[in-house]
Amino acid sequence: MRSADQFTIANKPIASIDLMEKAARAFVQSFLRDEFDPTKSVAIFCGKGNNGGDGLAAAHLLLANGYQNIKVYIINFSNKQSDDFAINLQRIDESRCKKVFINQPSELKSLKADLVIDAILGSGLNKALAGDYEELVQFINKQHKKVYAVDVPTGFFAEGKLPEVYNGIKAYKTISFQRPKINFFFPESAAATEKFEVVEIDLDEGFIQKQDAAFQLIEESDIQNILRPRKLFSHKGTYGHALIIAGNTNTMGAALLSSMACLHAGAGLTTACIPQGGLIALNTTLPEVMALPRDEYTRIEDLKKYQAIAIGPGLGTDPENEKLLESLILSKQPLIIDADALNILGEKRDLIDKLAPNTILTPHIKEFDRLFGEHESWWDRVQSAREQAKKLKIIIILKNQYTFICLPTGKVLINPTGNPAMAQGGMGDILTGIIAGFVAQRYTAEDAAILACYIHGKAGDDLAHEHFVVTASQVVRRISGEIKLLIPR
Ligand SMILES: NC(=O)C1=CN([C@@H]2O[C@H](COP(=O)(O)OP(=O)(O)OC[C@H]3O[C@@H](n4cnc5c(N)ncnc54)[C@H](OP(=O)(O)O)[C@@H]3O)[C@@H](O)[C@H]2O)[C@@H](O)CC1
Numbered sequence: 001m002r003s004a005d006q007f008t009i010a011n012k013p014i015a016s017i018d019l020m021e022k023a024a025r026a027f028v029q030s031f032l033r034d035e036f037d038p039t040k041s042v043a044i045f046c047g048k049g050n051n052g053g054d055g056l057a058a059a060h061l062l063l064a065n066g067y068q069n070i071k072v073y074i075i076n077f078s079n080k081q082s083d084d085f086a087i088n089l090q091r092i093d094e095s096r097c098k099k100v101f102i103n104q105p106s107e108l109k110s111l112k113a114d115l116v117i118d119a120i121l122g123s124g125l126n127k128a129l130a131g132d133y134e135e136l137v138q139f140i141n142k143q144h145k146k147v148y149a150v151d152v153p154t155g156f157f158a159e160g161k162l163p164e165v166y167n168g169i170k171a172y173k174t175i176s177f178q179r180p181k182i183n184f185f186f187p188e189s190a191a192a193t194e195k196f197e198v199v200e201i202d203l204d205e206g207f208i209q210k211q212d213a214a215f216q217l218i219e220e221s222d223i224q225n226i227l228r229p230r231k232l233f234s235h236k237g238t239y240g241h242a243l244i245i246a247g248n249t250n251t252m253g254a255a256l257l258s259s260m261a262c263l264h265a266g267a268g269l270t271t272a273c274i275p276q277g278g279l280i281a282l283n284t285t286l287p288e289v290m291a292l293p294r295d296e297y298t299r300i301e302d303l304k305k306y307q308a309i310a311i312g313p314g315l316g317t318d319p320e321n322e323k324l325l326e327s328l329i330l331s332k333q334p335l336i337i338d339a340d341a342l343n344i345l346g347e348k349r350d351l352i353d354k355l356a357p358n359t360i361l362t363p364h365i366k367e368f369d370r371l372f373g374e375h376e377s378w379w380d381r382v383q384s385a386r387e388q389a390k391k392l393k394i395i396i397i398l399k400n401q402y403t404f405i406c407l408p409t410g411k412v413l414i415n416p417t418g419n420p421a422m423a424q425g426g427m428g429d430i431l432t433g434i435i436a437g438f439v440a441q442r443y444t445a446e447d448a449a450i451l452a453c454y455i456h457g458k459a460g461d462d463l464a465h466e467h468f469v470v471t472a473s474q475v476v477r478r479i480s481g482e483i484k485l486l487i488p489r
């Protein structure tokens, strides 16, 4: 983003001060959508870099929008200041805005404002907060005001490993410029901001698009570009045969859910490889699904019959399942590996190196750490997932509120859909089934992963508008409808 900023200034006829004005305008527009009440008092804390410059320009714009009670606190802990900060300071001097210089945090005794805008430090943060800055931030946090952060909450690193204990501003909302900062997608960001919004400031999009960004956010248009309609004169054979190896005595539900998800994602045929004891449950609840009874001697002989093979949901880690997984891996067939099959891999790590290219692993945080070792932070975990996906030429879907799809190329795609109403058992089982459904339809492993994560989360988001919690069964029933809405007409 920083290089995009400089490119825009150098190549478009726009001065950096005008870019700052655009940023402040975009910030204020978003702020006003949430808080349009000019009778409210607003305290704006400004550092002396460009983040502070944005804060000063925002003060100006709020005055212009009728806010009478604005007070700017200039944080004067350093002698350095940016040029654009200086220009905006002069503008503030010439306006009727109240301002005060804070030379030490102890000068602040109380804060009466209704709302706070944090423009102390932004993406220029280059070390953890300490000393006066830390004291100031603690003072602001203790006031328990609703804080809007400009671009990045003060003290929050936009990228790189986040410290275990966060000591920066605790914002209600962060209004960030042009692109979300990568660290917003990690659970650690919850300590820094309850939510974030990205606003356009007209940086040179062409340049940004050309950047070889390691992280990319999946957008609805990507899904529309990938999805294909059902073909005229097609039949069940056109859409592939998926095999779901799942379920055990007490976990038949996992097999049913993933098989049902595979059906609803559009596989032509679905076979569930389940224990004998689950046959009645399968035949009564999912008549469309065929059964391949599993016992301790099961070997899947005719692998080529299946375009997609998923293994793991509710499988159990008994020795016979270990043998089954091992035989599948040694067959060099790309698989979709989830849940207990990942736990088996975590115990028999020598198998990891034998995975066929384009295999898809779908671990949640614990399964991931069992496979690849404990990680202190999400930044480290995602870096390891990237390295492993590249080294093993596989796809790792690291699941969380934002799921990271790590590709063999080293690129990481971030899935923006999904929400906490989906935090319930069975949700991962259906993701596996959806992936298998798309792989069966001959989407590439990469495309199947992207489609499945996005559509799974989107179905959950739509349901969450009306429900406090959404169950895996509800999400499954919504999948086909979501595909229909997303598919180009
Ligand atoms: N890029 C874009 O797209 C656009 C960006 N824009 C805006 O610019 C903002 C970035 O501005 P920026 O580069 O001036 O950095 P900023 O965050 O104001 O701080 C700089 C100062 O902080 C200091 N400092 C650092 N860490 C510290 C610490 N722990 N404790 C104490 N001091 C610390 C550091 O001092 P140093 O350590 O280098 O001496 C430096 O002097 C960005 O967030 C956005 O709001 C928009 O206007 C337009 C489009």
Ligand SMILES: Nc1ncnc2c1ncn2[C@@H]1O[C@H](COP(=O)(O)OP(=O)(O)O)[C@@H](O)[C@H]1O
Pocket (backbone or CB within 6 Å): 339, 364, 399, 400, 401, 402, 403, 417, 418, 419, 420, 421, 422, 423, 424, 425, 426, 427, 428, 429, 430, 431, 457
């Ligand atoms: N807070 C959340 N926001 C978005 N998605 C979520 C959230 N909680 C869970 N999910 C999704 O639900 C699934 C949970 O997977 P997993 O933990 O393997 O579930 P299970 O093993 O119970 O089937 C993942 O796809 C995850 O992204």
